[in-house]
Amino acid sequence: MAVPAQKSNNPGKPGKKEAQPLIIAKTPAEEQRLKLERLMRNPEKIASIPDRPKEWNPRAPPEFVRDVMGSSAGAGSGEFHVYRHLRRREYQRQDFLDKMSEKQNADIKYLDKVEQNKxxxxxRTAKRRKKREKLKQKKLIAKKGKIETNNESEDEVDKSSDKSEDDKEEEEEREDDAETPSFIMGKK
Known part of the structure; x- marks a missing residue:
């Protein structure tokens, strides 16, 4: 049995997808949204991420100059433009070197400032640590003193309870002694 061929809306291009309508982004957010939609249509496709643009570097000065312009008469009218171009290029190179040295100085200052802040x-941390240690020592000493005073007071309570028991016994003996006469009658 033969399978009928798929019909497409575009005659002459069988099996092709329909072209999507052209959408013009009116805002940057809309443009970003359209780019993301286009990327997400085929997630297996690798998205290219461009590298950072390289920093502009001036062309190095030539090591050997072959056509040196002198101050002699007879220079053509085109020589002025060559001279002007060379001068402009040298000024650009000097400006670039100045900017690079300023940038390096700023980086060095920044690193020094970071080091000073550290x-x-x-x-500050060491000072606070020392303060905490002192406070910890004071608390420890106070705690030891409190424990010692508690121990001493307990000892005193024990001693006072022992003393109070002794006092009670002595008082009882005195009471007993009071019942007996302090002198014996009839004896000399």
């Missing part, structure tokens, strides 16, 4: 933070 040192200051470390100093």
């Amino acid at each position: 040192q200051a933070a470390e100093d």
Whole structure:
């Protein structure tokens, strides 16, 4: 049995997908949305991420200059333009070198500032650590003192309870002694 061929809307291009209508983005957000939609239509396709643009570098000055312009008469009218171009290029190179040195100086200053901030933070931390240690020691000493006073008071309570028992016994003896006469009658 023969399978009928698929019919497409575009005659002459069998099996092709319909072309999507052209959508023009009116805002940057819409443009970004359209780009994401296009990427997500085929998730297996690798998305190319462009590299960062390389920093502009001036062309290095030539090591050997063959056509040196002198101050002699007879230079053609085109020589001025060549001279002007060389001068402009040299000024660009010098500006670039100045900017690079400023950037390096700024980086060095930044790193120095970061180091100073780290040192200051470390100093503050050390100072606070020392303060915490002192406070910890004071608390420990106070706790030991409190424990010792509690122990001493317990000892005193024990002693006072022992003393109070002894006092009670002595008082009882005195009471007993009070019942007996302090002198014996009839004896001399």
